[in-house]
Amino acid sequence: MSSCQHWAGSPTKPDTIYALSTSPGKAGVAVVRISGPDATEVLSKMTMRNAYEPRRAYFRRIHHPLTGNLLDKGLVLFFPGPNSFTGEDIIELQIHGGNAVVKGVLGALGSIPSFRMAEPGEFAKRSFDNNKLDLTELEGLADLLNAETEMQRKLALRQAEGGLRVPFESWRNQIIHCMALTEAVIDFGEDENIEEGVLMDVNENIKQLRATIVHHLDDQHAGEIVRNGLHIAIMGPPNAGKSSFLNRLAKREAAIVSDIPGTTRDIVEVTMDLQGYPVIMSDTAGLRISDDQVEMEGVKRAQARAAVADIKICLLPLPSLKPTQDLNSLQMDAMVQQIIDDQTILLLNKQDLLLQDGQHPNVTLQPLFDHIQAMTGAKKVYAISCETGQGIDSFLKDLVQDLEAKLRPSLANPIIVTQARHRQHLENCVASMDAYLQLPEEEIVLGAEELRQAANALGRITGRIDVEDILDALFSQFCIGK
Numbered sequence: 001m002s003s004c005q006h007w008a009g010s011p012t013k014p015d016t017i018y019a020l021s022t023s024p025g026k027a028g029v030a031v032v033r034i035s036g037p038d039a040t041e042v043l044s045k046m047t048m049r050n051a052y053e054p055r056r057a058y059f060r061r062i063h064h065p066l067t068g069n070l071l072d073k074g075l076v077l078f079f080p081g082p083n084s085f086t087g088e089d090i091i092e093l094q095i096h097g098g099n100a101v102v103k104g105v106l107g108a109l110g111s112i113p114s115f116r117m118a119e120p121g122e123f124a125k126r127s128f129d130n131n132k133l134d135l136t137e138l139e140g141l142a143d144l145l146n147a148e149t150e151m152q153r154k155l156a157l158r159q160a161e162g163g164l165r166v167p168f169e170s171w172r173n174q175i176i177h178c179m180a181l182t183e184a185v186i187d188f189g190e191d192e193n194i195e196e197g198v199l200m201d202v203n204e205n206i207k208q209l210r211a212t213i214v215h216h217l218d219d220q221h222a223g224e225i226v227r228n229g230l231h232i233a234i235m236g237p238p239n240a241g242k243s244s245f246l247n248r249l250a251k252r253e254a255a256i257v258s259d260i261p262g263t264t265r266d267i268v269e270v271t272m273d274l275q276g277y278p279v280i281m282s283d284t285a286g287l288r289i290s291d292d293q294v295e296m297e298g299v300k301r302a303q304a305r306a307a308v309a310d311i312k313i314c315l316l317p318l319p320s321l322k323p324t325q326d327l328n329s330l331q332m333d334a335m336v337q338q339i340i341d342d343q344t345i346l347l348l349n350k351q352d353l354l355l356q357d358g359q360h361p362n363v364t365l366q367p368l369f370d371h372i373q374a375m376t377g378a379k380k381v382y383a384i385s386c387e388t389g390q391g392i393d394s395f396l397k398d399l400v401q402d403l404e405a406k407l408r409p410s411l412a413n414p415i416i417v418t419q420a421r422h423r424q425h426l427e428n429c430v431a432s433m434d435a436y437l438q439l440p441e442e443e444i445v446l447g448a449e450e451l452r453q454a455a456n457a458l459g460r461i462t463g464r465i466d467v468e469d470i471l472d473a474l475f476s477q478f479c480i481g482k
């Protein structure tokens with residue numbers, strides 16, 4: 001047995017890292033990934049063979065690299081750097097997914113001095129450090145691992161494949177080119193070495209680029225909505241059936257339902273997949289003035305949630321609106337009315353009670369709809385029943401249709417902002433370009449500085465500039481082995 005000397009780390013040589021890349025727990029197959037300078041060496045030792053062709057699977061006995069004990073049998077693959085995920089040599093061991101097998105293999109790798117267990121996201125970090133992926137691609141990869149709905153998956157995949165890196169880097173290069181031309185004019189003046197009209201061309205380029213970026217920012221926040229979920233708040237007076245509504249959509253008893261007004265206090269959130277759109281639906285406390293301090297805190301939270309929601313749904317108990325009586329006598333609670341705006345959808349609930357009454361089975365609700373819409377300024381009105389489910393499908397159908405109409409054009413755009421971070425830097429970039437365009441020609445030195453700022457803003461998105469703080473936050477989202 002050769003001594004451990006071979007494996008000794010050195011200050012210049014990075015550690016070889018390893019991790020279980022599949023989920024821990026009993027499974028048919030477990031994948032262990034190894035990346036770093038000693039990866040190929042350990043493959044030879046563990047399989048007692050050399051000469052592996054890249055990216056081919058070999059069925060091998062897998063031994064402890066130091067003691068030679070047999071650990072398992074499985075497939076091994078070799079991905080030579082730099083054309084691997086991390087840019088380093090990578091070995092993948094596909095072993096049996098039993099706890100003891102995995103523990104044995106990880107333990108064996110851990111016994112090698114230059115080897116250590118990877119930190120969460122460390123494979124991805126190495127790939128970034130070796131310029132295999134930029135920051136937007138890494139973010140896309142993280143989003144892909146977190147994707148819950150079809151839309152999220154598509155968007156994340158597009159970004160992980162360089163959908164943002166390519167255009168953002170090209171924009172940045174254009175600005176840098178403009179900046180270089182500007183600096184040439186500063187250094188040499190407009191003498192014979194510099195073509196005439198250079199600054200005019202620069203201005204024209206910057207104007208066009210500015211228009212392009214502004215166009216991309218005008219996107220209804222479609223990418224951010226798909227990535228983070230659409231926030232819908234359910235509001236209304238006590239006992240309107242808000243919690244019943246949430247439960248019906250969630251298809252489970254997520255919130256407590258009772259005939260006691262003031263049942264819900266805390267906000268109850270349910271995430272759901274609405275035809276590929278991720279939605280975060282919040283049930284809130286019934287709006288009313290109460291002596292109960294806890295209930296009032298719930299009402300405060302409801303109002304705060306309404307203020308930040310993308311869509312507000314207000315439930316009202318339909319029987320209480322007395323649809324057969326004189327509509328002009330209709331009164332609405334001030335607190336409820338206050339929360340309704342032109343983006344609010346009104347759902348008049350408990351329609352079943354109206355029909356059950358038998359007194360007015362054929363009553364048309366249209367005059368009531370029109371009246372209440374005019375009175376509140378709401379966007380749309382529907383009659384529903386959480387008891388029978390009546391009307392809920394047609395409401396949902398319209399909701400998805402509206403959503404599609406609003407978001408689809410932006411989602412079809414290949415360059416789509418998916419994070420507030422991107423938006424912020426793009427806005428900064430536009431602001432610097434504006435500052436540049438407003439400067440008189442004599443202020444060319446300041447102008448060059450503005451262009452530098454504009455380029456830096458884009459560099460921050462792709463991770464060319466000031467990345468450490470973002471990286472720490474990002475890599476901590478990855479699990480170990482990614």
Ligand SMILES: Nc1nc2c(ncn2[C@@H]2O[C@H](COP(=O)(O)OP(=O)(O)OP(=O)(O)O)[C@@H](O)[C@H]2O)c(=O)[nH]1
Pocket residue numbers: 237238239240241242243244245256257258259260261262263264265284285286287349350351352353384385386387388
């Ligand atoms: N008949 C009938 N009863 C309903 C319907 N929706 C809800 N209810 C009943 O109305 C009562 C109140 O329902 P909840 O869902 O607790 O109402 P809420 O708006 O969440 O009430 P708070 O949390 O107290 O504000 C319960 O007894 C429900 O069973 C409906 O469509 N038809």
Ligand SMILES: [K+]
Pocket residue numbers: 238239257258259260261262263264
């Ligand atoms: K209730």
Ligand SMILES: [Mg+2]
Pocket residue numbers: 242243244255256257263264283284286
């Ligand atoms: Mg409730």
